[in-house]
Amino acid sequence: MLKLNNISKRYGKEQGLYPFSGSVEQGQTTVVIGPSGCGKSTLLRLVTGLLQPDSGEILIDGELLSTLTLPALRLRLGYVIQEGGLFPHMTAKANISIMAKFLNWEEPRIDARIGELLDLVQLSDDYLSRYPAELSGGQRQRISLMRALMLDPDLLLMDEPLGALDPMIRFDLQNDLKKIFARLNKSVLMVTHDIGEAAFFGDELILLKQGKVVQRGTISDLTHKPADEFVTCFINAQRHKFEDNEAVAE
Amino acid sequence: MRRFFSIDYLAALLASILILPSASAAEKVIASKNFTENIILAEIATQILDSSGIVVRHEVNLGGSRILWTALLTGEIAAYPEYTGTLSAEMLAGKKIESDLELRAALEDLGIGMTERIGFNNTYVMGMLEQVAESLNISRISDLQRHPDLAFAFSNEFMDRDDGWTGLRTRYQLPQSNVRGLDHDLAYRGLESKSIDVIDLYSTDAEIEYYRIRSLEDDRNYFPDYYGVYIYRLDEDPALVEGLHRMTGKIDDQLMVTLNAAVKLEGRSEPEVAADFVKQKFSIESDIVERSLFQRFVENTRQHLILVLISLSAAICVAIPLGVVAARLPRCGQIILGISGVLQTIPSLALFVFLIPVLGIGGPPTVVALFIYSLLPIIRNTYSGLHDIPAAIRESALVIGLPAGASLRLVELPLATRSILAGIKTSAVINIGTATLGALIGAGGYGQPILTGIRLDDIGLILEGAIPAAILALLVQGIFEFIERVLLPAPMRFAQTGQRND
Numbered sequence: 091m092l093k094l095n096n097i098s099k100r101y102g103k104e105q106g107l108y109p110f111s112g113s114v115e116q117g118q119t120t121v122v123i124g125p126s127g128c129g130k131s132t133l134l135r136l137v138t139g140l141l142q143p144d145s146g147e148i149l150i151d152g153e154l155l156s157t158l159t160l161p162a163l164r165l166r167l168g169y170v171i172q173e174g175g176l177f178p179h180m181t182a183k184a185n186i187s188i189m190a191k192f193l194n195w196e197e198p199r200i201d202a203r204i205g206e207l208l209d210l211v212q213l214s215d216d217y218l219s220r221y222p223a224e225l226s227g228g229q230r231q232r233i234s235l236m237r238a239l240m241l242d243p244d245l246l247l248m249d250e251p252l253g254a255l256d257p258m259i260r261f262d263l264q265n266d267l268k269k270i271f272a273r274l275n276k277s278v279l280m281v282t283h284d285i286g287e288a289a290f291f292g293d294e295l296i297l298l299k300q301g302k303v304v305q306r307g308t309i310s311d312l313t314h315k316p317a318d319e320f321v322t323c324f325i326n327a328q329r330h331k332f333e334d335n336e337a338v339a340e
Numbered sequence: 341m342r343r344f345f346s347i348d349y350l351a352a353l354l355a356s357i358l359i360l361p362s363a364s365a366a367e368k369v370i371a372s373k374n375f376t377e378n379i380i381l382a383e384i385a386t387q388i389l390d391s392s393g394i395v396v397r398h399e400v401n402l403g404g405s406r407i408l409w410t411a412l413l414t415g416e417i418a419a420y421p422e423y424t425g426t427l428s429a430e431m432l433a434g435k436k437i438e439s440d441l442e443l444r445a446a447l448e449d450l451g452i453g454m455t456e457r458i459g460f461n462n463t464y465v466m467g468m469l470e471q472v473a474e475s476l477n478i479s480r481i482s483d484l485q486r487h488p489d490l491a492f493a494f495s496n497e498f499m500d501r502d503d504g505w506t507g508l509r510t511r512y513q514l515p516q517s518n519v520r521g522l523d524h525d526l527a528y529r530g531l532e533s534k535s536i537d538v539i540d541l542y543s544t545d546a547e548i549e550y551y552r553i554r555s556l557e558d559d560r561n562y563f564p565d566y567y568g569v570y571i572y573r574l575d576e577d578p579a580l581v582e583g584l585h586r587m588t589g590k591i592d593d594q595l596m597v598t599l600n601a602a603v604k605l606e607g608r609s610e611p612e613v614a615a616d617f618v619k620q621k622f623s624i625e626s627d628i629v630e631r632s633l634f635q636r637f638v639e640n641t642r643q644h645l646i647l648v649l650i651s652l653s654a655a656i657c658v659a660i661p662l663g664v665v666a667a668r669l670p671r672c673g674q675i676i677l678g679i680s681g682v683l684q685t686i687p688s689l690a691l692f693v694f695l696i697p698v699l700g701i702g703g704p705p706t707v708v709a710l711f712i713y714s715l716l717p718i719i720r721n722t723y724s725g726l727h728d729i730p731a732a733i734r735e736s737a738l739v740i741g742l743p744a745g746a747s748l749r750l751v752e753l754p755l756a757t758r759s760i761l762a763g764i765k766t767s768a769v770i771n772i773g774t775a776t777l778g779a780l781i782g783a784g785g786y787g788q789p790i791l792t793g794i795r796l797d798d799i800g801l802i803l804e805g806a807i808p809a810a811i812l813a814l815l816v817q818g819i820f821e822f823i824e825r826v827l828l829p830a831p832m833r834f835a836q837t838g839q840r841n842d
Contacts, residue, residue, distance in 0.1 A: 138739045164741040175736030179754045179828070188750065189741050237740065247739075 091116050091277035092137065092245055097146030099132050106132040108301045109146060114245065119271060119278040121292035123285060125324070128298040130281045134249055137279065139164065151244050165189070168238030168246040168276075172253035174230040176222040182233045183218040190240055207236040210270055228259035235267070239274075246271075248280040252287060264290060285328040297321060367395045368418040368580060371408050371701075374401035374780070375524065376603050376610065376795060377462065377544060377568075377596065381421035383614035385570060389583045391624040396580075400610075401791055402701060402782045404497055405430060406693060411701050412452065412573065419572035419584060423462060425564040427454075427571070429503035440567075451574050453581065456588040458568040460596040462544045464498065465563075466508075466556040469531055473554040480559040481512050484538065488515040493536040495524040503564060504540075511562045525795050542566075544593060546601035568596075590621055604796060633804070636789065641808060643703075643784035647775045648812075651707045652768055655714035659767075660760065662715070663722020664748065673723060680716040688713070688777050696781065706778035713774055714767040721763025725756025761824050768816045776809055786812075 092114040099106045107129040114120045122130040135141040137148060139160045148155040150163050169175070176185045186207070187200050195203075208215055211232040222230055231251060238246060251267070252260045268291060271278055282288055288295050289309040296306045305317035316322045368389070372382035379400055386398040399417065402408055409431050411417045427447070428437035437443050444454050466481050473479065476487060484490065498504040499521045508514070522530060522539075528547050530536040541548065541555075548555065568591070570584040591599070602613045615626040631639070662680075666673030688709055695705035729752055737747040753760075779787030786805035793801030 138735075140735055140739065161741070161743065164739060167739065167741075169736065169739040171732055171736065173732065175732045177733060177737070177751050177755070179751075192742065192746060192750075241741075 091118075091151055092279060093149040094133075094137070095147050095149070097133075097136055097143040097148060099129075099136060099141060100144055105301050107136070110303065111146075112296060112306070114277045114279050116277055117275040118293045119280060119291045120294045120296065121280045121282060121288040122296045122298060123282055123288045123324075124298035124304075125283060127300070129301040130283075130298050131249065132301075133298075134247060134279070134281045138167065138169065138247060165193075165241055166244045168235075168241075168243040170231070170234050170238045170246070170248045170251045172250040173227075174222070174234035176230055176234055176237070178222050181219050181221055182225065185222070185233060186218075186236045186240055188237070193241075203240060204236070207239055210239070210273075211235055212266065226259070227255050228263055231255065231263060235270070244277065246276050246278045248278065250282055250284075251280070252284075253282070267291070285325055297324065367397055368577070369397050369399050369416070371399040371402045371411060371417040371420040371782070373405060373408060373420070374403060374791065374795065376546075377542070377600050378421050379610045380599050380603065380614055380617075381458070381568060381570075383610045384617055385419065385421070385584055385587065387611075387614055387618050387624060387626040388586060388622065389580055391618070391622075391626070392579060392583050394577065394580055394583065399701070399782045400788075401779075401795070403692070403780050407696055407701070407781060410693070410696050412571065413450065414697060415573060416696075416701050418576050418580060419570050421458075421568060422454075422571045423566035423568060424457070425463065425503065425566035429564055430501055433502050447571065448574065453572050453574045453576075455570045455572075455584050458570075458587050459589050459591045460544055460593045461565050461567050462542045462596065463558075463563045463566045464504075465541050465543050465558075466538055467531070467541045467548065467553040468538050468556065469534070470552040470554045472534070472537060473556070478556065479554070480557040481508075481562070482559050483556070484514055484516070485512065488517075490516055490518070490537040491535070492516050492519040492538045493522040493527055493530055494519065494540045495527065496521040498540045508562055511560055523794065525797060529797075544596040544600055546597060546604040548597075550601075550605055586622065607796070607798075636804070637808065640784065640786050640788055640805065641812075643788075644772075644775055644786045644809070644812065647703065647706055647710060647778055647783060647785055648768070648771050648816075651710035651775075652714055652764075652771050654707075655711050655718060655767060655771075656764060658711075659715045659718035659763075660722050663719045663760070663763075664726065664753075666719060666723040667726035676719060677716075677723065680719050683712050684716045686712075688774060689780065692777075692781050702782045702784075703778075705781060706775065706783035710771050710775055710778075714771050717766040717770065718760070718763040721759045721766075722756060725759025725763075726752055728759070729755050757827055758824065761820055761827070765817055765820045768820065769813045772809055772813045772816065776805060 094110060094112050096109040096111055097107065098109045110133065112120070122133055124130050132141065136143050137155075139155060150166065153159055153163060155163055176182075177188070180188070183204065186204055187195075190200050190203070204218070205215075213229065213232050213236075217225060217229060217233065222233075225233065235251075252263060255263065264287065270276075271291070278291070280287075280291055292309065294306060295309060295312060297304045297312065299320055305312060305321050307315075312321055313325055316325070370382050370386045370389070372379040382398055382400075386396050389396045402411065402417075402420075405422070405426055408417065408420045408422075412420060424440060424443060428435075428443050432443070432446050435442075435446050437446060440457075447454050466484070468478060478484065478487070494505050499519075505519065522536070524541075527536070527539040527541075528551055531539055531553070532551055541553065543555065547553065570587065572581060572584060599613055599617065602608050603610055609628075611626075611628045615628050618624040618626060662676050666676045691709045691712065692705055695708055699705040699708060733755070734747070734752065737751045738744070742750065775783075775785050776787030776790055778785050779791045786809040788805065789801045790805035793799065793803075793805065
């Protein structure tokens with residue numbers, strides 16, 4: 091679904107991302123983790139077209155990402171970020187339907203699609219008329235997910251989607267998200283610094299440090315066959331989260 | 341946001357341009373400078389010409405000599421009362437004009453005609469309170485050398501003119517350093533309160549006797565003669581020229597002082613005083629139409645609103661796009677903000693002087709000046725409103741697939757609305773205040789009574805302009821607050837991107 095061939099990005103003297111290759115297969119969730127400044131956000135910004143790579147190519151469903159194809163390809167991406175990135179001057183419904191409206195969908199089609207998504211994210215339609223400031227953090231993320239899924243995208247891009255939530259809400263939403271990904275069979279590229287979340291969602295984990303891949307594999311590869319000292323350190327520092335999640339998953 | 345660009349605005353703009361008062365081709369404009377004597381002389385000329393069937397209008401206190409001179413050269417006005425000394429030492433400085441004959445010839449080269457002398461010589465005089473002059477034993481200008489601590493205050497025109505303060509200081513080697521510019525009508529007040537000691541005054545001023553002022557003798561013959569004349573365009577109607585010539589020798593020094601005193605000390609209006617004069621000298625009956633307070637208010641309001649509406653709407657239409665460009669292209673933005681900042685610092689009178697040769701007098705140059713002064717607050721607030729939108733919101737709009745234009749229209753401009761409206765509000769208030777200066781160049785509005793009030797030292801007249809201007813500013817502020825309510829959804833009114841944190 092998503093193929094990255096040797097993409098790299100340099101900011102002035104600093105190499106933000108060394109040549110990187112990887113892929114996200116249909117229905118799979120790939121999680122990029124690492125400490126701040128490791129290059130994970132750069133990677134996501136390259137895929138969204140907010141940055142352009144110095145080298146390499148990005149293929150989405152076989153189509154090469156370029157300034158020419160970017161507008162059409164963006165419609166096939168769903169995008170969820172920390173705090174949701176909702177537009178504060180629009181109601182939840184207007185936020186969800188903004189692109190559908192822009193693409194001139196008919197009203198009944200929009201309403202039908204919103205109905206499906208409400209079921210999916212388990213929200214009541216009371217929330218549709220609220221402004222983002224009138225929603226809780228968890229509700230905002232659910233609305234943001236609806237906006238991302240509105241056009242039924244091929245690929246979901248998530249940047250610390252649960253980052254700003256408190257633990258209880260985070261726990262619920264995490265479970266719901268995983269079910270949704272499985273049910274829709276969506277391909278997901280997620281970026282987080284939280285090893286617990288990575289372990290919970292990731293079919294494949296990619297650990298970055300200072301712009302370079304340290305290790306890739308499943309969570310058990312990272313815990314049982316760490317590539318170096320850093321991997322162990324990084325996992326141990328957040329071990330409690332990871333074990334909580336393992337317990338939940340089992 | 342779309343409403344800002346709607347055709348309603350354009351329609352209003354066009355409508356207001358169409359009803360802008362403009363001189364019809366046949367109407368002759370006689371103008372006057374902003375002091376009483378000149379206004380009386382222009383009014384007399386107007387009434388004489390009117391009685392001979394010429395369609396004529398008196399454009400009252402249009403400004404200083406420079407503005408009238410330029411307006412005459414460009415044909416914006418037909419004639420105005422001037423002084424021979426001003427012409428030879430200021431307008432035609434450098435030509436070394438020694439006599440009326442040479443002056444007339446030099447003017448003819450420029451297409452300007454000059455009448456014979458009206459009679460009086462209104463030269464500059466240095467004046468002090470009789471009692472102060474007596475105690476310091478000062479009777480001649482050269483006596484001032486002995487008192488370097490005296491405070492001088494001169495009319496701005498006198499400060500700037502070649503035949504004014506600079507030359508006087510050189511001729512008499514005056515040592516005083518405490519010298520400042522002050523409106524002539526306020527100078528008497530300063531003299532009376534003893535905060536200043538020496539002022540420039542005109543030898544026909546009504547106040548000389550009233551305030552017991554001693555005129556100092558010009559013992560080194562510095563000041564040239566300032567005989568009153570009318571100057572006019574040579575291509576004017578011969579009937580008009582003939583009418584002006586009827587004034588030759590009609591007013592001597594004493595009569596001029598009397599006429600000035602009738603306005604300044606007895607509180608009669610210039611048209612009234614002029615009407616009495618033409619009735620006595622020429623047996624001409626003039627109908628003086630004194631407008632009521634309400635009529636004046638309506639007319640001033642209409643003129644003021646037109647100035648503000650056109651200039652502000654145009655500024656909104658231009659400044660918002662400029663603010664958008666500034667926010668989108670940072671390098672370009674620095675240039676745009678820089679230029680609009682510089683424009684803001686140009687003094688309004690200087691701007692008027694630049695604009696008059698191009699746009700004439702009255703409404704158009706005032707509108708352009710107000711337009712220029714309204715740009716910066718709107719550009720800056722549009723820029724900062726867009727600039728302050730969090731990157732996460734801007735990027736979300738792009739990544740979910742909105743093209744740049746749609747993102748601007750649907751997301752960024754609405755989020756910047758509060759800031760943009762605040763900018764427009766600031767501009768509107770500045771605009772309403774600055775528009776009062778339009779009266780200096782004949783644009784009318786609330787500045788008209790304020791200007792006249794300052795000249796006649798009439799608080800009532802000043803308030804007649806100042807109070808409605810203040811109310812209008814409050815009103816406009818209220819209107820924009822209402823617009824803000826309509827345009828902004830409830831959660832946007834107080835915090836721009838505030839979100840509940842839980």
